Structures are given as structure tokens and as C-alpha cells.
Amino acid sequence: MKRLVLIDGSSYLYRAFHALPPLSNEAGEPTGALFGVVNMLRAHLKEQPDYIAFVVDAPGPTFRDALYPEYKANRKAMPDELRAQIEPMCEIVQALGFRILRVGGVEADDVIGTLATQGADDGIEVTISTGDKDFAQLVRPGIALVNTMSGSRYDSESSVVDKFGVKPEQIVDFLALMGDSIDNVPGVEKCGPKTAAKWLGEYGTLDAVIAHAGDIKGKIGDNLRAALDRLPLNRELVTIKVDVPLDYRPQDLVLQPRDTEALRRLYARYGFKQALRELEGPAAADEDAAKISVRGTAAGYARGSAATEAVDPALSAPGQYECILDDAQLQAWVAKLQAADAFAFDVETDSLDPMRAQLVGISFAVEPGHGAYLPMGHTYPGVPAQLQRDLVLAAVKPLFADPAKKKIAQHGKYDLHVLRRHGVEVQGYADDTMLESFVYNATATRHDMDSLAKRYLGYETIKYEQVTGKGAKAISFTQVALDDATCYAAEDADVTLRLHRALAPKLAAEPALERVYREIEMPLVPVLERIEANGVLIDADELRRQSADLGKRMLAAQQKATELAGRSFSLDSPKQLGQLLFDELKLPALVKTPSGQPSTNEEALEAIADQHELPRVILEYRGLAKLRSTYTDKLPEMVNPDTGRVHTSYHQAGAATGRLASNDPNLQNIPIRTDDGRRIRDAFIAPPGRRIVSFDYSQIELRIMAHLSEDAGLLRAFESGADIHRATAAEVFGKPLDEVSGNERRAAKAINFGLMYGMSAFGLARNLGIARGEAQDYIALYFSRYPGVRDFMERTRQQARDRGYVETVFGRRLYLENINARNQGLRAGAERAAINAPMQGTAADIIKRAMVDVDGWLAAHRDRALMVLQVHDELVFEVDEAFVDVLRTEVPARMAAAAQLRVPLVVDSGVGENWGQAH
Structure with a gap:
């Protein structure tokens, strides 16, 4: 489908002028608004629309x-x-190849509205780039x-309703009731957006509101x-x-060839260094390069490998911050927040644990370079009087509760927890800069605020340790002086807003x-916050019994090891173990440390476990010790005293593939392949009258492999509904299903899963305990039966080499x-990741989509069922006994519908008094 972009030039010029600080070039000419508009135009050029125009108001009166x-x-x-920036703006717009449209007697809005309607009627996908509601x-x-400055997008009836509370066809009546102070159109006195939306929700149209005016009571009715x-x-x-x-028609608005010499002169004059660097780069030498998408080139990878992104000077200047200590300041900031479409916020607390942290203060920012800190819990001697917490929370609670007002934070899930526990529910959480960075490029940098500010803003933030100290001398944030706390906390909100302004256009x-x-990512934030807040009930007595049992068996393993060694030694000392295994027992050192010394890690012990009994006993001891210490x-000890759970x-920005990580405690790494690991799950229980219900995607990554490879044999195997590993073995070995042996099924399973992780013939041989040549024959036979898989793998490697990245089914980029790389080992590792990442990343995307959908359905049933755990491809619930059957009907259907693949998604379920029984 062809695409048309219509840019509201007048809107962006004014918004950029008021949003950015008063920048100037070396000659002292103002450049702030010009800088903002040029960046917006360059962002649109990267999208490569088929038609584009820059629309401005013509001089003179209108109808x-x-x-x-x-x-x-x-x-x-x-x-x-x-005014001084209008002429150079038009020069740059023309030099970039945009057509500038002015029509006398009407406003730019009317020209845009006409072209947008014509374009949509002609089957063109139209984007209006504006900040005008x-x-x-x-x-x-x-x-x-689309508003490229804020990152907002309204492309459906629901998105407009979410923002304004009315449908697109009601916006005119909505605006008529409210009026417009900017255009001097007086509306109904005291009628704001909520009142206008309420009336239109009840009566439907302005005419109907007028007809029922006599029914509306009170002062607002009189108005x-x-x-x-x-x-x-x-x-x-x-x-x-x-x-x-x-x-002209939309089809006439084709981008014209750019005037490189004029752009070079203008960019140099006004100090647009990054734009000038892009112009002078290799792409500028070839006029057609502007037509080439980075999606199909290695340019996308070059972005990921750079140490620092191009920095907008407007977003890297020092900030100005205030500390709110009296009611007048508080009311002034509340009014400022109420008037803003969006604001950034951050909370300061006395703990990193969101389920126990006490609120110390909140910071806000509504424009880059300015922010405020609202302290309410600093307790050091001589601290100035602060506003009472209850008073503060009552003042800000309506702001946070308003879903139409966008909130922006950095890793805001923590903040949502803290505010909820203090009686403040956050609605309208619209943007998270950690997630913006993570989705934009998961591997370019760490995603903490300090790292993001340095990369995307060229800004050095105040570090937490600079205000609290480190180590034994560290103090709680409650003890930080208000001046220092204000600089640190208000900067957090300000930098969050700046990061959003920098990252939103990139996305x-x-x-x-x-x-x-x-x-996927933003809708998941409140879902994860609810799961974390729900927590999971554990049987502490059962775990203590398991600890005692593990301790006895550790002691037995230690005694066995001493017996095998012929002397006592510390099983926990790598040095003593290395001397015993390699110097005294003369076992081969098959695995080395990075420094070249014999390793005693798990891989090293597994490699020699068939040559002596001692390595196997040590592995058993370590496994028991890890279960005991970790779980x-x-x-x-980690049971919350307030909740008993x-x-x-869950961390969203951990694994580059998009997989969630679980921390404090990590509940995703409980072993499932051993009896001892499975026993630990028995301690995750339901309270009386409830059950634990588990839902798990069946072989989801293999199904994604079938979808991506489109291999006919693999698709057929899944569509048949048979045991996929047995079906694969039957195909590979040319046998009927009922004649496949256990070893053949095991080999097929090893190949099915091994290929996704880049397993070599050597790895398969070791896994199956067969000769390398035999393993190579198995792989060759597999590829002869499933040629689509081989072609997919090679195609994916080549695409990764060309682009520098691979993508999931949903477009996540890895x-x-x-x-x-020249180094063969590094290159081979990247190629293995290229094969696996689309499957693991797609699986992560699918379960995230499922969680959002299931959580939405659960909203009406939260008193009967709670989502309590997510573990890779599994969702775990705590459910009323009478609601189990309903859950087992609804959840699998929603999980299966989370993606439309070429093979069906299958969801297994189980129910029990504990997680072990349900899994």
C-alpha cells in the first residue's frame, strides 16, 4: 500500500520553539525551533513514504x-x-525535496484534511504529522x-477514545463544547474535556446536548x-x-531530488553537525541512496555498534530544578501537570524492594531542562519542614488516576508498585524509557538511566552513590539533604523526559x-506489576524438610568423595579439587579456564565423569548444595511479612531475545529434570479452597521453526497431532510411527532441539553417546527429509550477515x-544465535501477548483467580476450586490465539494442590 505523510509545519514550528531551549549558532542566530523541525523532517525521510508534503498557513485572512x-x-x-527561523526553515524544507503547500483563504488544517481524505479514499495509507488535537x-x-515530538499515535477509534474519551466523529462537538482559548473560540464556561466527554457519552451529539440542555443541573447546566x-x-x-x-492530488506529492549543496550550506550555517555528517557520508554521494531502506542493509547494524548516538543539544543542557516545600508550590505544580498532555515522574524510596519500600519523595518534569522534587519523608536532624504525605498524595492522586494523561518513567514498574502500596493507582502509563531503549536496540547499551543518558543524550547524570555514599558509610535516601536530593531526584524525572524525546522518534x-x-512491551508492564504483587504462597515447613534431607545427602556425598579420594579434601575448593583430579588421579584436563589452567566447572567434570566415579559424586554434591542454598x-527467608508470600x-529488558528474567528470587531456574528440583515445586502451594493451575505451551519453539522454515514435512508432522519427535524419527529413518525405537526417538528429539541451538555433529555425538560420524549421518539424513529447515537456517545466516540483525515473527530486532567477525569462534557463536534468536524471541513475544490478553480477561475475575508465575513458556495461576474448569477453558484458548502460525499452538494444562502436581 502506498503511503502519504502530511506534515503540519506551523504546528511543529511553534511546538519546537516552545519545547526546546533558546539555541543559537555561532553567529547568534536563533536555531531552536529550526533544529526541532529539521530533526522531525529527517525522521520522516527515514520512513521513505511514497508521497509527502509540508503544509503551512498562507498569509491573510481565512473564511x-x-x-x-x-x-x-x-x-x-x-x-x-x-519569525527569524521561518525563512531558513522553508529553505531547508525545499532543499530536502519536500513540496511546501500554502492555500489562501483556508488554514493549513483544511489543506491537510482535504488531502488526507482524498488519499484515504484512493486507498493510500495517510499519516498526519502534527501535535494539534x-x-x-x-x-x-x-x-x-503521529506526533514525532511526543511519540504519540492515534490510528483507530479506540486510540482516540483512550485519549479524549470520545470517538473521532464526536471530536468536532467535543471541541465546540470546550472551546479553544488559543484560537479565541469561547466554549461553555467551566466545561473541560471530562465534562464534554460525559455529555457526548450520554447524548451522542452536540445537537442532542443542546436539545437536553434543560436537563443538566447545577452551575454547569446554567453555563x-x-x-x-x-x-x-x-x-x-x-x-x-x-x-x-x-x-493537485496526493499522488502529485512525490519527494523531489534534494539540493545537496544548499543543505550543506544551511546545515553548516546553523550548526546542525549530525545532519551535516549524514549528508557528507557515503549515502550523500549517491542521490538514490536516500531511497534505500536500512532494513535491507548493514546500516541498521552500524547503529547498534556505535558507542554514542547523535546527541540533540537541546536535550543535553544542564537542568533547572526546584524543591516543593509549601502548598502554593504544590498547587502550582499540580496545575502545571494538569495542563500538560504528559509528564515524567520518578519515586524516591528507602528500599530497592518495591513490596516493602516506603515513599520518600516524588519528582516530576513536563518540559526538558526543568523539574521539581516533592519530598515527604526526609528525616535527618534540621531537615526543613515538608508537606505531609497524606496531603501530597491526595493532591497528586487524581493526576495519576487520569488515564488520558500520559505518564512516562524509567523502569516504571517499580514506581507503580510503590505508588499502589501508598494508595495511588497509576492509569495511563504510556511510555517507559528503559523499554524504548530495549526495543530500539537490546544490545547497544545497558538500559539503566545513567547508561541511556550517556548514550542518547551525551549527559552525565548524578549517580545514586554521589548523594548517599557507598559501602559501610552509605546512608538511606531519607537522610540525604534536600538540596542534594532535589538535584538528584528532579534530574531523574527530567532525564526520563529527555530520553523519551530522544528515543520516541527513533522508534x-x-x-x-x-x-x-x-x-507487547508497554501493555505488559501493569500485567507484570500485578503478578509480582500477587506473589505466590509457599510451604516453608516443606522447604525446611527438604533442606534437612538435602543436607543429609550432601554429607553422604562428601563421605563418598573422601572414600574415593583416599583422603579428606574440601569439595568446595576448586584448587584442592584440581590438585586431586589432575595431579594425583592423573585424569585428563579436557576443559581449560580462560587463563589456560585445568577447569573444575560442571562441563569439565561431565567430560571426565565416565573415567572415574569421583567427578560424578562431586557433581551430585554441587547439585544438592545449589538447590539447598538457592531455594x-x-x-x-524471602517471605514478605506483610503478605505472607x-x-x-520480572525484568523485561534482560535477555536480548525478549525473554523475561525472574530475580529476587529467581523462580525460572528451578530444575525440572531432576526429582529434587521437581520436589521444590511441591512447596509452591494454594491456600485452602484454591488450586494451582499450570498452562504450558507444547514445543513452542519447534512449532515456530516449522512456521518460519515452511518445511512441508515438519508442517505435516505438527498438523497430524502426533508425537513430534516420534514423527520426526519416522520421517528421518523411514519407518512407520509404531516401529520407531526409543533410541531413534531420542536421536530425533536431540536433533530437533539441537538444531535450534546450533548443535554440531560433535555436540550431538556427545549428547547421544555415539560416534561423531554417525551423528553427522543423522544430521545429513534429517536435512534430506526436511530441506526447508536447512534452507531456512542458511537464509537466516545470510540475512544476519547482510543486515547485522535477525527479527522475530512480530518484528522484534536482535x-x-x-x-x-574475523574470529571464527565469535562468528560461529553469532550464527548459532541468529538461528535460535527468532524462535526464542518469537516464543517470548507470544507468551507476552498471551499474558496481556489473559490479564484483560481476568480483570472481571480477580477475586477468583490470580496469575502468580510466568516461567518461560508456562503460566501459573492460583484459582478458586469452583473456577478451575472455567480457567482451563478460557486460558488455553487465549494462549493458543496469541499468534497465528502455520501450525497450531497447543497448550497443556494441569491442576493440583501445589505447582509440582499441576506441572
Whole structure:
């Protein structure tokens, strides 16, 4: 489908002027607004639309001035600093190849509305690039609004309703009721967006509201009745025309060849160094290079390997912050937050544990370079008087509860926990800079604020240790002086907002990545917060019994090891163990440490376990010790005293593939292949009257392999519903299903899973205990039966080499730093990752989508069922006994519908008094 982008030039010029600090070039000419607009234009060019235009207001009056002479009468004269930037802006726009559109007698909005409607009617996908809310009236299938400065997008009825509380076709009536102070259109006095949306929700249209004006009680009803005469005019003034006579159609708005010399001169004059570097780069030498998408080149990888992104000077300047200590300041900031479309926030606490942390303060920012800290829990001697916590929370609670007001945070799940526990529910959590960075490039940098600020802003943040100290001398944040706390905390909110301003356009320029961010990662944040808050009940007595048993068996293993060695030694000492195994017993050192010394790690002991009994006993001892120290001893100590449950924390920005990580405690690494590991799951229990129910995707990564490879044999094996490993063995060895031996099935299973992780013939031979040549024959036979798998693997490797990354089914991008490395070992590792990452990443995306859908369904049943754990491909619930059957019907259906693959997704389920029984 062809794409058309219509840029509201007037809107962006004003917004950039007021949003950015007063920048200037070396000659002192103002450049702030110009800088913002040029960056926005460059972002749109990267999207490579088929048609694009830059629309501005023509000089002179419009038809609206004739309808209402006071229209826009209260607008202040354009500041000289802004006026000076209009001419160079137009020069740059023209030099970039954009067509500038001006039509007398109407506004730019009307030109955009007409072209957007024509384009959508012609089957063109239209994007209106603007920050003006009035355009929401145009949203329909084929027409979307995008604000590249804030990252917001409205492309459906639901997105408009979520923002404004009314449908696109009601926006005109919505605006007519509220009026527009900027355009001097007086609405109903005291009628804000909530009241307007309420009336339209009840009556449907402005005409119906007018007809029922007598039914509306109170002062607001009187105000409505006083405004009835002017409401029809208001509606005419705020309606965007879609029938302006034009000399061109959307198909005429093709991007023209850029004027490189003019751009070079303009960029140099106004100090746009990054734009100039791009112009002088290899792409500038070839005019057609502007038409080449980074999606098909290694340019996308080059972005990932750079140490620091290009930095917007407006987002890297020092900030100015204030400390809110009295009611007047608080009310002023509440008003500022109420007036903003979005704000960034951050909480300061006395603990890293979100389930126990006490709130010490909150910081806010609504524009880059400015922020405020609202302390309420600093307790050091001589601390200035702070506002009472209850008063503060009552003032900010409505702001956080308003779903129409966008909230932005860095790793905000922690903040949501803390605020919820203090009685503040956060609605409208719209952007998380940690997740923006993670989705944009998971491997480019760490995703903590300090690292992101350095990479994307060129900004050195104040570190936590700088205000609290380190080690034994560290103090709680409650003891940090308010001046220091303000600089640190307000900077956190400010930098969060700046990072969002820097990262949102980058994601907007990559639609597939933005969909992953908007449709998978952001909706998952409140879901994970609920799962973590739910926690899971454990049987501490059962774990203590298991600890005692493990301790006895550790002692027995220690005694056995001493007997085999002929002397006593410490099983926990790698040095003593190495001397015993390799110097005294003369066993071969098959695995070495990075320094070249004989290793005694698990891999090394497994490699020699067939040559002496001692390595096997040591492995048994280590396994028992790890279970005891990590789980059976530790879990009872981690029970939250307030809830009586264990609360893990899920990290979204951990694994590059998108897989969730579980920490404090890690509940995803409990061994499942051993009896002792499975016993630990027996200690995860349901309270009386409830059951544990588990749902697990069956062989999901293999199914994704079948989908991606489109191999006919593999697809057929899954569609048959037979045991996939037995079906594979039957295919590979040319036998009927009922004649496949156990060893043949085991070999097929090893190949099925091994190929996804890049297993070589050597690895398969070791896994199956067969000769390497025989293993190679197995692999060759497999590929002869499943040629689509072989072709998929080679195709994926080549795409990774060309692009520097691979993608999941849903568009998540996984960069591979060493895919073209000269070192064969590094390159081979990257190639293995290239094969596995799309499958593991797609599996991660699928279960995340399923969690969001299931959580939405559970909203009406939270008193009957709780989602308590996510472990790779498994979801675990605590459920009322009477609700188990309903859950076992609904959840598998929703999990199976989380992706439309070429093979069915199958979900297994189990139920029991504990997790072990249910799994």
C-alpha cells in the first residue's frame, strides 16, 4: 500500500520553539525551533513514504475570520526569535525535496484534511504529522495522527477514545463544547474535556446536548444554557474542511531530488553537525541512496555498534530544578501537570524492594531542562519542614488516576508498585524509557538511566552513590539533604523526559519496532506489576524438610568423595579439587579456564565423569548444595511479612531475545529434570479452597521453526497431532510411527532441539553417546527429509550477515555484533544465535501477548483467580476450586490465539494442590 505523510509545519514550528531551549549558532542566530523541525523532517525521510508534503498557513485572512472576526484575535504577535527561523526553515524544507503547500483563504488544517481524505479514499495509507488535537476528528481507517515530538499515535477509534474519551466523529462537538482559548473560540464556561466527554457519552451529539440542555443541573447546566447560541458557530469554526479545491492530488506529492549543496550550506550555517555528517557520508554521494531502506542493509547494524548516538543539544543542557516545600508550590505544580498532555515522574524510596519500600519523595518534569522534587519523608536532624504525605498524595492522586494523561518513567514498574502500596493507582502509563531503549536496540547499551543518558543524550547524570555514599558509610535516601536530593531526584524525572524525546522518534522511524513496544512491551508492564504483587504462597515447613534431607545427602556425598579420594579434601575448593583430579588421579584436563589452567566447572567434570566415579559424586554434591542454598534455605527467608508470600521481580529488558528474567528470587531456574528440583515445586502451594493451575505451551519453539522454515514435512508432522519427535524419527529413518525405537526417538528429539541451538555433529555425538560420524549421518539424513529447515537456517545466516540483525515473527530486532567477525569462534557463536534468536524471541513475544490478553480477561475475575508465575513458556495461576474448569477453558484458548502460525499452538494444562502436581 502506498503511503502519504502530511506534515503540519506551523504546528511543529511553534511546538519546537516552545519545547526546546533558546539555541543559537555561532553567529547568534536563533536555531531552536529550526533544529526541532529539521530533526522531525529527517525522521520522516527515514520512513521513505511514497508521497509527502509540508503544509503551512498562507498569509491573510481565512473564511473563519469572516465567520467570526474575533477568531484568533487574542494571539500574541510572533516572537522575533521565531519569525527569524521561518525563512531558513522553508529553505531547508525545499532543499530536502519536500513540496511546501500554502492555500489562501483556508488554514493549513483544511489543506491537510482535504488531502488526507482524498488519499484515504484512493486507498493510500495517510499519516498526519502534527501535535494539534483538532486533527483527531479525521482519524478513520487509513488515516492516522503521529506526533514525532511526543511519540504519540492515534490510528483507530479506540486510540482516540483512550485519549479524549470520545470517538473521532464526536471530536468536532467535543471541541465546540470546550472551546479553544488559543484560537479565541469561547466554549461553555467551566466545561473541560471530562465534562464534554460525559455529555457526548450520554447524548451522542452536540445537537442532542443542546436539545437536553434543560436537563443538566447545577452551575454547569446554567453555563451550557448561556452558551447555546454560539455553539453552532463553534462547531463550524473547529470543523476541518475536507473539500478545499486544490490544483493537485496526493499522488502529485512525490519527494523531489534534494539540493545537496544548499543543505550543506544551511546545515553548516546553523550548526546542525549530525545532519551535516549524514549528508557528507557515503549515502550523500549517491542521490538514490536516500531511497534505500536500512532494513535491507548493514546500516541498521552500524547503529547498534556505535558507542554514542547523535546527541540533540537541546536535550543535553544542564537542568533547572526546584524543591516543593509549601502548598502554593504544590498547587502550582499540580496545575502545571494538569495542563500538560504528559509528564515524567520518578519515586524516591528507602528500599530497592518495591513490596516493602516506603515513599520518600516524588519528582516530576513536563518540559526538558526543568523539574521539581516533592519530598515527604526526609528525616535527618534540621531537615526543613515538608508537606505531609497524606496531603501530597491526595493532591497528586487524581493526576495519576487520569488515564488520558500520559505518564512516562524509567523502569516504571517499580514506581507503580510503590505508588499502589501508598494508595495511588497509576492509569495511563504510556511510555517507559528503559523499554524504548530495549526495543530500539537490546544490545547497544545497558538500559539503566545513567547508561541511556550517556548514550542518547551525551549527559552525565548524578549517580545514586554521589548523594548517599557507598559501602559501610552509605546512608538511606531519607537522610540525604534536600538540596542534594532535589538535584538528584528532579534530574531523574527530567532525564526520563529527555530520553523519551530522544528515543520516541527513533522508534517511530521503525514501525515494526514501535509495534513491539506499543503492543507487547508497554501493555505488559501493569500485567507484570500485578503478578509480582500477587506473589505466590509457599510451604516453608516443606522447604525446611527438604533442606534437612538435602543436607543429609550432601554429607553422604562428601563421605563418598573422601572414600574415593583416599583422603579428606574440601569439595568446595576448586584448587584442592584440581590438585586431586589432575595431579594425583592423573585424569585428563579436557576443559581449560580462560587463563589456560585445568577447569573444575560442571562441563569439565561431565567430560571426565565416565573415567572415574569421583567427578560424578562431586557433581551430585554441587547439585544438592545449589538447590539447598538457592531455594530450600533461602525461599522461607524471602517471605514478605506483610503478605505472607514470596514476590519475585520480572525484568523485561534482560535477555536480548525478549525473554523475561525472574530475580529476587529467581523462580525460572528451578530444575525440572531432576526429582529434587521437581520436589521444590511441591512447596509452591494454594491456600485452602484454591488450586494451582499450570498452562504450558507444547514445543513452542519447534512449532515456530516449522512456521518460519515452511518445511512441508515438519508442517505435516505438527498438523497430524502426533508425537513430534516420534514423527520426526519416522520421517528421518523411514519407518512407520509404531516401529520407531526409543533410541531413534531420542536421536530425533536431540536433533530437533539441537538444531535450534546450533548443535554440531560433535555436540550431538556427545549428547547421544555415539560416534561423531554417525551423528553427522543423522544430521545429513534429517536435512534430506526436511530441506526447508536447512534452507531456512542458511537464509537466516545470510540475512544476519547482510543486515547485522535477525527479527522475530512480530518484528522484534536482535542485533548480532559478531556476525561478520574475523574470529571464527565469535562468528560461529553469532550464527548459532541468529538461528535460535527468532524462535526464542518469537516464543517470548507470544507468551507476552498471551499474558496481556489473559490479564484483560481476568480483570472481571480477580477475586477468583490470580496469575502468580510466568516461567518461560508456562503460566501459573492460583484459582478458586469452583473456577478451575472455567480457567482451563478460557486460558488455553487465549494462549493458543496469541499468534497465528502455520501450525497450531497447543497448550497443556494441569491442576493440583501445589505447582509440582499441576506441572
